Amino acid sequence: MELGPYLVLATLEGAITAAVLALTAVGLSLVFGVMRVVNIAHGEFFMLGAVLAWWIAQSVAGHPAIGFALALIFAPLLVGALAVAADMTILKRLNYDPERTIVATIGLLYIIQQLTLMGYGPDARPVEAPFNTRLAIPWFERGAEGWQMIWPWGLGTTTYKLAVIGAAAMILCAVWALMTRSRIGLVMRATQADREMALAFGIPVERVYALVFGFGAALAALAAVLIVPIQQAHYLMGGDPLLLSFIVVIIGGLGSLPGTVLAAVLIGLSDGIISVFFSPTLAKIIATLLVALVLVFRPQGLFGGRRT
Amino acid sequence: MRAYAIHAGLLAILLALHFTLPAYHHGNLARVMVLASYAMGYNLLFGYTGLLSLGHALFFAAGMYGMGLGIQHLGLSPAPALLLGLASGAVVSGLLAALALRTSGVAFMIVTLMFAQAGYLTVLYFGEVTRGDEGFVIQQAQRVLWGVDLSAEGNRYIAALLLFGTCLMVSLWLVRSAFGRVLVAIRENEDRVRMLGYDVFAHKLAAMMISGGMAALAGAAYGLLFGYVGATFASVQYSIFPLLWVLLGGAGTVLGPFIGTLFMFYLIDLGSDLTTAYMLIAGVALVLLTLFAPQGVMGEVRRRFWRELP
């Protein structure tokens, strides 16, 4: 394939990465923004969403769409509930101390990952997409008779992939509306701005924290359910989303939602395109170094304004 | 003097065990002593200076690869290879310190984590030189230090004990020195230390380089004594291990790292007989320790029995 069509393909694949990444990273960003907790186990909530999606889908008979729809509803709910439980039994008892919660969520990471290994096993398992029509993409090329439309082999996408991008965009808009327009969003923002003040105004801060932690985990799980028909469910699949979410959240400005989404789109798209030119390992090395350097020299993120 | 006597006592016990332990535990204890040296290096930074690094695997691996690549590609003999390992660790930790020490708290943790991850990926990326995940074996003939074959069980144990004893006594001396006391003060209240006229950055930099150097020496020794160098030792897991060992044994105590490494080594050893998911034990231990015993074993001993425990 020539470079032009290849780049189109890379951009499309990148858009899917960006969509899923934006959902996952917004979950991480919300938890950090409101609770000041860095959740190292976030990637495991993602993995758990995918594994639960597989479990739900294979235990329901009938058209794959039914199983998938059920997974879309119940996998995030289950993961969210688990996260709420983790918040109430662990994080709350640590008083949300930043350093100790990181250590505890590292522990949580291993617990979730290794329990999944014991229960689900080391295999990667697919989930069937609810619909999956192939769409070829045309390309224009100047031949002997001037410009003509051709259909390069391999240049194409599926209805499902486009649906993932659309769904992620809708969910992000819903999260945005929830945060800015609803009462619960107001409560979250108030807690984020000033915990003591929120307490003084009678906001049940601890319940807000549990809710936010659950909600953040549910977003990661939701992203995983969306991606699992494209990738397979595996107990070690949480590592990459965690790393990429970190990159996105840090570059986008810690705790800033628009910055996070913007960075997710940027990283997702460039991840697709960079991997055309570099090996994935080199791309990851550059990305991790970039994040570290941003944290050192520009802790407010590349897009974030100066926080006061 | 009492403190030195107690720590020397531990070394004497370990020497006595050399003659009495059955082969299996004898080999384990040699491993534990080298890993405990790594943990002691970690403890100098985390336990005494109050800097929680999530990237010490970078230093451990720098030592291991500095030594291993020196033998494999430069044809060095063990002694200069060990020195090369130590030097790589000091250089890498110095560079990382210069960057990471501009941050603090959570940002410091993430920055060290990210740099270590980049280091791990770099080992994989240059797979032709490092043999990546697969790693490489250091042949028996290349492991003869001053005529002593380090691949022999008995020699290995004594070498591990020498390394461990050196790290233990250096740690003990360091934390009781004026320099060490400033580190503790930085952990307690950094701003106040600055306003007493101490250069906080220079102290942290030195602490991180000593810590990184000790970790690198342990990494180099581990590769040399057990004859294998691989990318696993650069992975996140090996950054989490020393944190876990030190938390369990007691952060900010000289004996803690050894106690923690010994317990956790055997716990995971028992666990991996039962299941492949042995890291579950590490996860549960991390959560339980942060929740219920942030002081660790020796921290409890200090609180209850002997306040002056170094």
Add this chain to the structure above:
Amino acid sequence: MLLSTRGLSKTFAGLHAVEAVDLNIPEGEIRALIGPNGAGKTTLVGMISGRIAPSSGRVFFDGEDITRLPAHRRIRLGMAYTFQITSVFAGLSVAENVSLAARRRLRGKALQAEVDAALTRVGLQDRRTQDARDLAYGHQRLLEIAMGIVQRPRLLILDEPTQGLAEGEIAEFVNLVRDVSDRTTILLIEHNMRVVMDLAQRITVLSAGAVLAEGTPAEIHANADVQAAYLGRGSDAEAG
């Protein structure tokens, strides 16, 4: 002049916290810095000690321009600073707190003797093995002062040292400062006007970030501007 500032200013987000302050403190003097809350006293002292970078202006210590020196280098030149909000090493023993302050210039037996002397002077000798966090608040303030004097500074900056002290402790404190002042220049930020009038040889009044008046206690007491801006508004003892 041991300490002087020229046009020292600090702006926070467009607000002038301190504006063009010229200060001259000769060796051996006890100088009090007073002014209502928000007058910029702590900001000014922060710029002198190096905790806050000035927006403009210069600081001179013993004739040397120290504007660009980091805090720890200024301390090494002979400044000592006691914190307004008690800032001792809570997890370390009382003796270790003072030792840390002294260890920069002393080691071994000399250190021991000096630490003992400082602790005796503030009356904390019999509590030397306690953790600093277990001390009563007033004792923690005294520990701060011990950490200040044990450094044998040429300039001792005391930021609201009597805050939270009981009457008897304040009297002790006044004696202590007078005792130290024969070999140390003192810059005292203080709300308690009785302490100020008792101790200070000269007083600088700061108001809204600028110097409003400067003079002997008697002159300041009689100054109409000061009375209007400051003293006249509240009680004598707890103005501000």
